[in-house]
Amino acid sequence: MSISKVMVVGAGQMGAGIAQVCAQYGFTVKLNDIAEEAIEKGKNGIEKRLVRAVEKGRIEEAEKEQTLGNLSYTTEIHDASDCDLVIEAVVENMDVKTKIFQTLDGIAPEHAILASNTSSLPITEIAAVTERPSQVIGMHFMNPVPVMKLVEIIRGLQTSNETYQSIKDVTEKICKSPVEVNDFPGFVSNRILMPMINEAIYTVYEGVASPDDVDTVMKLGMNHPMGPLTLADFIGLDTCLYIMEVLYEGFGDSKYRPCPLLRKYVKAGWLGKKSGRGFYTYEN
Ligand SMILES: NC(=O)c1ccc[n+]([C@@H]2O[C@H](COP(=O)([O-])OP(=O)(O)OC[C@H]3O[C@@H](n4cnc5c(N)ncnc54)[C@H](O)[C@@H]3O)[C@@H](O)[C@H]2O)c1
Numbered sequence: 233m234s235i236s237k238v239m240v241v242g243a244g245q246m247g248a249g250i251a252q253v254c255a256q257y258g259f260t261v262k263l264n265d266i267a268e269e270a271i272e273k274g275k276n277g278i279e280k281r282l283v284r285a286v287e288k289g290r291i292e293e294a295e296k297e298q299t300l301g302n303l304s305y306t307t308e309i310h311d312a313s314d315c316d317l318v319i320e321a322v323v324e325n326m327d328v329k330t331k332i333f334q335t336l337d338g339i340a341p342e343h344a345i346l347a348s349n350t351s352s353l354p355i356t357e358i359a360a361v362t363e364r365p366s367q368v369i370g371m372h373f374m375n376p377v378p379v380m381k382l383v384e385i386i387r388g389l390q391t392s393n394e395t396y397q398s399i400k401d402v403t404e405k406i407c408k409s410p411v412e413v414n415d416f417p418g419f420v421s422n423r424i425l426m427p428m429i430n431e432a433i434y435t436v437y438e439g440v441a442s443p444d445d446v447d448t449v450m451k452l453g454m455n456h457p458m459g460p461l462t463l464a465d466f467i468g469l470d471t472c473l474y475i476m477e478v479l480y481e482g483f484g485d486s487k488y489r490p491c492p493l494l495r496k497y498v499k500a501g502w503l504g505k506k507s508g509r510g511f512y513t514y515e516n
Pocket residue numbers: 241242243244245246247264265266267270321322323324325328332349350351352372373374375467
């Protein structure tokens with residue numbers, strides 16, 4: 233199936249990045265959000281990143297203009313009626329996502345593929361609320377989208393080979409590297425990353441070392457570009473806790489229990505960089 237028109241639902245940090253990259257590689261993209269302010273913020277972010285890319289010589293002015301020309305913005309989800317692919321990137325909440333998929337199922341053309349950028353929620357469950365489960369798939373981009381090469385492609389139980397192949401082709405067309413994974417809690421990326429972050433939090437909780445020292449051990453000793461606690465602050469501690477809960481519940485295995493210190497920080501509103509305080513403090 234040939235894909236040329238794409239809608240991205242959710243203009244937050246992930247959605248805006250996904251829309252930018254798709255537009256940069258020639259797709260016609262509609263960026264949708266329920267909130268006008270989110271669209272405005274997403275649009276400004278895209279323009280700023282493209283201007284910076286031109287200044288740094290990474291792209292030509294013509295490419296910037298072409299990318300902007302490929303993009304349009306809408307608060308009207310019914311505009312998905314002529315799209316070949318819809319990529320959902322709204323909040324990580326099953327109720328919100330399933331409602332959107334049900335709505336999209338009634339709007340998008342019969343041939344359209346519906347993809348979710350969820351970091352942890354089961355694709356099979358999202359697909360089951362639609363009449364086209366074979367055309368529902370996970371496309372898990374990494375943050376920040378314009379920089380990170382990986383896209384985990386998650387097959388739900390009923391995802392067809394044709395759907396998988398089309399999404400693999402789109403991923404390669406936008407110059408990302410697809411990796412195919414099956415639908416299990418946390419997929420591959422967060423099943424490995426989150427327990428490491430959780431364990432790093434345990435070492436602080438048990439007084440083994442300070443956050444700074446834990447991060448230094450992992451940076452200098454393991455060659456990680458960023459320490460796990462800095463990374464947790466960037467991802468958002470609420471998101472980290474949410475994903476640990478998905479792993480804990482999904483596998484029913486106590487090895488995934490979230491660290492009490494992580495719960496405490498989230499309860500205190502210490503959510504990391506976005507709230508100005510997590511394992512470190514930030515001036516936003
Ligand atoms: N932040 C990350 O590092 C990261 C990485 C990979 C995947 N993800 C996943 O991507 C998704 C989005 O995350 P984010 O960090 O961009 O969140 P975000 O909070 O920055 O953006 C979410 C956007 O969705 C919009 N929204 C909410 N309900 C909507 C609706 N019904 N219709 C249209 N728009 C709606 C909100 O207005 C907001 O602008 C989540 O599923 C998350 O798990 C996040």
